[in-house]
Amino acid sequence: MSQVSMTVNGKVATGEVEGRTLLVEFLRENLGLTGTHVGCDTSQCGACVVHVNGRDVKSCTMFAVEADGAEVITIEGMAAEDGTLGTIQQAFQDYHGLQCGFCTPGMVMTAASLLAANPKPSEAEIRAYLEGNICRCTGYHNIVRAIMAASGQDVSGIAAE
Amino acid sequence: MYEFDIERPASIVAAAKALNAEGAQALGGGQTLIPSLKQRLDQPATLVCLGGIAEMQGINASGNDLSIGGGTTHADVAAGAGAYPALAALAGNIGDPAVRNRGTIGGSLANNDPSADYPAAVLGSEAIVRTNLREIAADNFFDGMFATTLREGEIITRVDFVVPEKAAYAKFDQPASRFALVGVFVAQYGDHVRVAVTGASEGGVFRWAEAEAALAADFSPAALEGLSLSGDGMISDLHGSGDYRAHLVGVMAKRAVAAA
Structure with a gap:
């Protein structure tokens, strides 16, 4: 067992973990932050995406020990200070960017990374950046619209298919 | 996954020493190794994490020479290898964004997946693979599917490219x-x-x-x-x-x- 310490959503989080403990297991089981989902557990689906030192990573494919000392942001850290939804989260609600909602935490975290690097992405850029996030409901169209809207862009030009 | 310990050495020398131990295996970005461990395809006693070794990170460009640390992620190569646009473009199209934020050039080369992108760039650019022990020309590095001429415990520290015309x-x-x-x-x-x-x-x-x-x-x-x-x-x-x-x-x- 090893002792790990990291900052999660601005608070110091410590715990005892095995070498094989995944970051997502540490977040969900040690810290009770169950907003981060495990979809495929094979790094295909992206439901487990969190930010580690400002970068989106699949927390099912990183060990908790590797995040020792890191700054981690999860979906629980995306709400505004007063507990209301953050801009991207609100856009997902407004544009019906979720159906069953299972992929949503990863979609929001990935979208946040994209918008941090590219504040006004094109539709094609959004779709390319979401390559590692799978929505089993196949609700991509409204996810893309929500991210366009969250970036302050007009979404009327994105035709329904 | 079977149980194992993880070590996080801060230098190449310390990592090489840790890899000398029985059952020790190097962990790069883990984007192939962790899924393999989940399938119990491997059972290391100790994983030696190379991600915390500063001297294996980053890109040095000088004239037509480009030297990339073995622990540099695909995302960092995509963003930082502007001196060699074909290589930066290749790195920027590996896997997906989250994978590119973890996977490393050294890990990809050591794994030598027959369908991976980096081996084509390294062999096609007659690059030099530098390790903690020696330098290996690309023509002598790849040794068949999932096989390289790396020795047990040998670490890819840098990969040196000459930018082509x-x-x-x-x-x-x-x-x-x-x-x-x-x-x-x-x-x-x-x-x-x-x-x-x-x-x-x-x-x-x-x-x-x-x-x-x-x-x-x-x-x-x-x-x-x-x-x-x-x-x-x-x-x-x-x-x-x-x-x-x-x-x-x-x-x-x-x-x-x-x-x-």
Whole structure:
């Protein structure tokens, strides 16, 4: 067992973990932050995406020990200070960017990374950046619209298919 | 996963020492190794994490020389290897964004997946793989599917490229895995040309000598007309037969030359 310490959503989080403990297991089981989902557990689906030192990573494919000392942001850290939804989260609600909602935490975290690097992405850029996030409901169209809207862009030009 | 310990050395020397222990194995970005461990395909006693070694991070560019630390992520190469646009573009199209934020050039090369992108760039650019023990020319590094000439516990510390006059990588994506169904890297250095092919052969990445000779005489897609490879020894799976892949190599080689 090893002792790990990291900052999660601005608070110091410590715990005892095995070498094989995944970051997502540490977040969900040690810290009770169950907003981060495990979809495929094979790094295909992206439901487990969190930010580690400002970068989106699949927390099912990183060990908790590797995040020792890191700054981690999860979906629980995306709400505004007063507990209301953050801009991207609100856009997902407004544009019906979720159906069953299972992929949503990863979609929001990935979208946040994209918008941090590219504040006004094109539709094609959004779709390319979401390559590692799978929505089993196949609700991509409204996810893309929500991210366009969250970036302050007009979404009327994105035709329904 | 079976149980194991993880060590996080801060230097190449400390990592090499840790890797000398019985059952120790190097952990790069883990984007292939962690899924393999989950399938219990491997049972290391100790994983030696190379991610915290500062001297293995980053890109140094000087004139036509580009040296990339073995622990540099695909995302950092995509963003920082502007001196070699074909290489930066290749790195920026590996896997997906989250994978690119973890996976490393050294890890990809040490794994030598027969469908990985980096082996094509390294072989196609006649790069030098530097380790904690020696330097290995790309032509002597790859040793068949998932095999390299790295010794037990040897660490890829840097990969050195010389930027060619012209280069491009053309990848036919396998959209589910995001690996290359076939990928061809073409690079022109003065009077000679390198053509490296990934995703196609059961022997892993290889150079297509016939295409290299044709392109050295005339660096144009038309120079590749009439050249073909045999489907024998090519990977054949549900995504494509050996003959299909052999044909695709010619198509992707032409596209790479056109894009270079």
